[in-house]
Amino acid sequence: MITTVGTLADARSMARSVVESHLAACAHIVPIESFYHWQGAVQNDTEFKVTFKARAEHYARLEAAIRAQHPYELPDIHALALEQVYGPYARWLDESTEQRSVPASAQAHGE
Numbered sequence: 001m002i003t004t005v006g007t008l009a010d011a012r013s014m015a016r017s018v019v020e021s022h023l024a025a026c027a028h029i030v031p032i033e034s035f036y037h038w039q040g041a042v043q044n045d046t047e048f049k050v051t052f053k054a055r056a057e058h059y060a061r062l063e064a065a066i067r068a069q070h071p072y073e074l075p076d077i078h079a080l081a082l083e084q085v086y087g088p089y090a091r092w093l094d095e096s097t098e099q100r101s102v103p104a105s106a107q108a109h110g111e
Helices: 008-020 056-069 087-096 104-108
Strands: 002-005 026-038 041-053
Touching: 002 008, 008 026, 008 041, 008 056
Parallel strands: none
Antiparallel strands: 002 041, 026 041
């Protein structure tokens, strides 16, 4: 899933929140320059693109989490389906986005 925000602080906050909640395995933040139509004029701004590595079945929950903290009136939120993924990476993504009912510290001790 991909979105854009206007500040690095917003991008970092959103990335951390989503990854900590296990809705995405990781998030990449990249500065970009955007040109777009808004309120009758062509705008030009520096933004930060946040790409979340997530499972398709988490789309609705991940979109809701992004919308809840997104600063834009009309946020760009979209997903790109992957046709093929390296198997070990896909397994890591699945494991990283499983919802845990037992705290990670307890799992580490075999509880």
